[in-house]
Amino acid sequence: MTRIASVGLLLLTAGASAVAQARPASRAAGASLDCRACHTSPTPTRNNPSLSACPRLKVQGYHAVDEAPPVITLGTPGKTYGPVKFSHREHAHMSAANGCSGCHHYDQARPIQKCKNCHAVSRARGELGKPDLKAAMHRQCIECHREWNPTGGCSTCHIKEGAAPAPARKKVAAPERIVYETKATQGKSVTFFHKDHTDRFALACADCHVQESCGACHDRKRVAAAQPVLTRQTRAGLTEDQAHERCANCHTTDACGTCHKGMPSRALAFDHGRRTGFTLNRFHARLDCRSCHKGTGAYRSLATDCESCHKGWQKTFDHARAGLQLDEQHKDFECESCHDDKTFRAKPVCASCHDDKAWPAHKPGKAVPRAPRKG
Amino acid sequence: MKSPSRRSFLKAGTAITAAAAGLTPRVAQAGPANILSPDRLGVLVDTTVCIGCRNCEWACKIAHDMPTPPLETYEDAAPMQEMRRPDETALTVVNKYDHPARPDLPTTVKVQCMHCDHPACVSACIVGAISKQADGAVLWDTDMCIGCRYCMVACPFQIPAFEYHKAIQPRIMKCDFCTDRRKEGKLPGCVEACPVEALTFGPREELVRVARDKIRRNPDRYLDHIYGEREVGGTSWMYLADRKFEELAFPKLAQDPAPGVSESIQHGIFAYFVPPVSLYALLGAVMWTTRHKHDDEVELL
Known part of the structure; x- marks a missing residue:
């Protein structure tokens, strides 16, 4: 069991890295990926993988949720109850289901395995360590459904012969703002602009609300009418990391003043590199978000090669500005001759021409002070 | 002093x-000669998985040809409002205990004969009507019983029940580990009926391994205690829980066999x-x- 779990985790990590780099060919690079990029805990387990809630590092399944089968009929008619008409796609969209991975654990990067490939059809069996098929399926459903509707019996899902199906649930009304009453020394009230975030970043519920209880959104006690502003008390006994976990998925926590008004730091709190895979260099970090993510709608992801924003820059680029004056032999080469990655972040390569030279021991020119940025 | x-x-x-x-x-x-087989069977009850559907109660009555209400009536949780013990009309019952962390979702616990490895009832029976089988079951023999009810007094779990209302041939009633069903190659009725396999049936030694593995892999989910592994010298039915067993009305028993x-x-x-x-x-x-x-x-x- 432990081996399967570790293989599953490896696949999850590999899948995540593939998405982060938007290039499946570079999957092998996943080996060097920091576990903390996907997992919030240093020891993720099968039951508590503690996946980080970042939309852009989301593990992608074999196919999109929208391509999932809409309805699956489970089981056969019994004496009392009919088979279950399981609204599969609708469930896959739910936050608690967390896409495909909520139920199809271990390996969703390949075609979905049949449950019975691992879970025995017969209850009388040799390997007792994992539940049989019937139990595995029931446990998947019941864990959420009991919490959502503790008094609902078998007939919640197994509709009796001839009876009408259960009515569809009401849509969840998302709040506009959530005010957290925190234990900070300054700026106790932290307002989270929920609607602003979902609109600007074009987020679906499940992008952030992963592995959450159904009741967190489908709050049975909450009145049907949307409450635009919710107030939440920070739970007692949380460490600083735990208290910041939600926000820290996308924001750096060292810029306190961004959320806790009155605290000193007011720097940009969005961790661009960790969230998007594109670390902002010192020049890009100074820019307003809208300088690159143009328009007024949600921020869209951009191509990461320089050319996509800096059109034709190579023709006029003065290499000395990067801190190296190219010598006569090198100055007329195409950029790609030495820089074999489009983002110019990797080490330049000498080996395509020189067998005995390597950066940075050998430089194709003279080191000069970096030019300050114009304007 | x-x-x-x-x-x-x-x-x-x-x-x-x-x-x-x-x-x-x-x-x-x-007890008499040790006839316990290393392959003897048992059931591991995972109370953290049990949903309190009471299908096991229903299946038990069906398996023993007892008067059985229709299955739908078991969806009503009202009988669990009060603590019940197995009696002559129900060889197993499910009780519920409020969970401190989840007011809506109580812990539910199935109760039946534990099929002790060293049964006090067998020891107490003066005519040898109750016997421990090599496969783990503790069985009662209607032909030998004289109705003294010593077994009821001896049982540390207060399981054997007596048909007081019957004047002629009253029986001692308790779980028989579905010995007849198992002879036909079937699982015990309750184990077969459990929708979530909160009851895992298999060789006792294997179940102890499975239980230990569960505790090791989910230390937050389980209390590090398999009830019945050592209590009164070990029982065929064993329990896992996420809270102290005393809170779930399990008697606190020593590890020595009761007899x-x-x-x-x-x-x-x-x-x-x-x-x-x-x-x-x-x-x-x-x-x-x-x-x-x-x-x-x-x-x-």
Whole structure:
């Protein structure tokens, strides 16, 4: 069991890295990926993988949720109850289901395995360590459904012969703002602009609300009418990391003043590199978000090669500005001759021409002070 | 200092008697010959998985041809409002206990005969109507039972029930581990009916391994205690929980087999019939030596 779990985790990590780099060919690079990029805990387990809630590092399944089968009929008619008409796609969209991975654990990067490939059809069996098929399926459903509707019996899902199906649930009304009453020394009230975030970043519920209880959104006690502003008390006994976990998925926590008004730091709190895979260099970090993510709608992801924003820059680029004056032999080469990655972040390569030279021991020119940025 | 209790007095008495007869008390070995098979069967009940649907109660009645209400009626959780014990009409019942962390979702616990490895009922039965089988089951034999109900008193889990309302041939009623069903190659009724496999049926040794593995992999989910692994010398049915077993009405029991002490006393007194024979021989000798004295006294009178 432990081996399967570790293989599953490896696949999850590999899948995540593939998405982060938007290039499946570079999957092998996943080996060097920091576990903390996907997992919030240093020891993720099968039951508590503690996946980080970042939309852009989301593990992608074999196919999109929208391509999932809409309805699956489970089981056969019994004496009392009919088979279950399981609204599969609708469930896959739910936050608690967390896409495909909520139920199809271990390996969703390949075609979905049949449950019975691992879970025995017969209850009388040799390997007792994992539940049989019937139990595995029931446990998947019941864990959420009991919490959502503790008094609902078998007939919640197994509709009796001839009876009408259960009515569809009401849509969840998302709040506009959530005010957290925190234990900070300054700026106790932290307002989270929920609607602003979902609109600007074009987020679906499940992008952030992963592995959450159904009741967190489908709050049975909450009145049907949307409450635009919710107030939440920070739970007692949380460490600083735990208290910041939600926000820290996308924001750096060292810029306190961004959320806790009155605290000193007011720097940009969005961790661009960790969230998007594109670390902002010192020049890009100074820019307003809208300088690159143009328009007024949600921020869209951009191509990461320089050319996509800096059109034709190579023709006029003065290499000395990067801190190296190219010598006569090198100055007329195409950029790609030495820089074999489009983002110019990797080490330049000498080996395509020189067998005995390597950066940075050998430089194709003279080191000069970096030019300050114009304007 | 505490005055000696009745038990310690009896213990001492036994030791003296046994020593006098040249025997060593065998407290550790309880019951007759050890017939426990290493492959004996059991059931692991995971109370963290149980959803309290009571399908096991229904299936148990079906399996034993007892009057059974329709399955839908078991969706009503009302009977669980009060604590129940298995009785002559229901060999297993599910009880619920409020969970401190989740007010809506109580812990539910199935109760039935634990099928002890060293059963107190077997030890207490004076006619041998209850027996421990090699496969783990503790079975009751209708032909031998005289209705003394000692088994009911002896059971540390208060399981055996009696058909008080029947004047003729009342039976002792308790879980029989679905021995008839298992002979047909079927699983016990409750195990087959459980929708979430909160009841795992298999060789007891394998179940202990599975339970340990569950605890190791989910230390937050389980209390590090398999109830029944060691209690009263081990039971065939074992339980996992996320909270103290005393909170779930499990009796707090020692690891010694329940019949251990009582049997060592009884068996010691009667071991190989030497102590009673010696006692009567001694008494006979006293009578023999004092016989003539009495004769003289009678003559004088």
